[in-house]
Amino acid sequence: MARYDVVIIGGAIVGSSVAYYLREEGFSGSIALIDRDPHFAHAATTLSCASIRQQFSIPENIRLSQFTLGLFRRLKEEFGPEADIGFRENGYLILSTEEGVPVLTANNAAQQAEGADIVVEDAGKLAARFPWLSLEGIAAGAFGRTGEGWFDAHAYLQLFRKALRTKKIDFINASVTGIERQGERIAAVLLDNGERLEAGTVVNAAGPNAGRVSALAGISLPVEPRKRSVFVFEARDRFPDMPLVVDPGGVYVRPEGSVYIAGGAEPEATDGPADSTDFEPDWSLFEETIWPAVATRVPAFEAIKATRAWAGHYDYNTLDQNAVIGPHPEVANFLFANGFSGHGLQQAPAVGRALAELIVHGGYRTIDCSVFGYERIASGKPYRELNVI
Ligand SMILES: Cc1cc2nc3c(=O)[nH]c(=O)nc-3n(C[C@H](O)[C@H](O)[C@H](O)COP(=O)(O)OP(=O)(O)OC[C@H]3O[C@@H](n4cnc5c(N)ncnc54)[C@H](O)[C@@H]3O)c2cc1C
Secondary structure, eight states, X not given: OEEEEEEEEOOSHHHHHHHHHHXXXXXXXXEEEEESOTTOTTOHHHHSOOEEOSOOSSHHHXXXXXXXXXXXXXXXXXXXXXXXXXXBOOOEEEEEXXXXXXXXXXHHHHHXXXXXXXXXXXXXXXXXXXTTOOOTTOOEEEEESSSOEEOOHHHHHHHHHHHHTTSOOEEEEOOEEEEEEETTEEEEEEETTSOEEEEEEEEEOOGGGHHHHHXXXXXXXXXXXXEEEEEEEOOSOOOTTOOEEEOTTSEEEEEETTEEEEEEOOOGGGOOOOOTTOOOOOHHHXXXXXXXXXXXXXXXXXXXOEEEEEEEEEEXXXXXXXXXXXXXXXXXXXXXXXXXXXXXXXXXXXXXXHHHHHHHHSSOSSSOOGGGSTHHHHTTOOOOOSOOO
């Protein structure tokens, strides 16, 4: 039987970031980082679209992304001269119909108040800025001039994983199949190899599986896997300045090296919990929704054909599509880092830092994450993010 001061369930970007910042904060206790998937083949982290934005509706989400942006800006300082995640700062362009303009401008006011470099422009200005874009049906758009773009998710995860190798972390390749609770404390974590790990603190960083992991401790968490398909296509025309464009219907498209990727707009009526083994892309979504939207918005994409596709699972918080961060109010040694609902890759460093501060210092220091606490889940009071892409 082993004992660890901190047991982290899930070793992809969120779990690795928690472990990393624990050591950065000077934590000298023992840490176990457990993952059942040694190559992260099914992790949201590696199946994501690896994009970062400032265009959120609530200040705390903007702050979490800005923390990561700061890290991107001093990547080599933090991780060494070889560190490179291929950050392409092309921005997001979130388009709106006339009806959506009040929300777009209200969100923009929140972003500007946080110092984000986002401008709202009318259709005429956007047409001049992006001549390849059709503004049919569009009244305005919000464009990130700096601080937004995309990067290489694998390289980003590897930066953290590699940095952890010298930080005295026990990497455990196993599945957590049980969590032993003694009253208002988690006592131990049980593994599928029969091991029992006593734990001082347990961090749930299980991504789309976080609801099930919480349930092992008898704790209800409204986070479930939701399948999201991403389609890759080629086009003859290249638009070097192209941002990640989000159409009012929710379809997004952006360049990815020499090709383009597109996704979004899953129909609400059929969007529900995914079978955790189902990673089959939904090709009908491309034919019926994504291709028509992309071809309308960028006429040069009219004759495209998707050459391949993949699907991943969102760590979807059904209450309000926002993260759940921090301790359970009664079971205080069980910490959540879950439910990011499509924006966890860019929030992971900030959340890792926040939880490390909580464990080491007993409170948040860099970014106050209290609004993301479990209390709102317990009382059923959503704190909703309006920009869920
Ligand atoms: C298609 C798609 C596009 C996305 N695009 C973006 C984007 O552009 N920008 C952005 O910021 N975010 C994006 N996201 C969301 C982002 O990928 C996730 O929010 C983020 O990666 C969550 O990280 P995580 O480490 O919590 O979860 P994961 O990466 O899923 O890792 C969880 C880990 O926990 C392990 N695990 C789970 N249960 C157990 C268990 N019982 N025992 C042991 N190990 C366990 C898993 O094996 C896994 O490795 C996207 C997601 C998808 C699916």
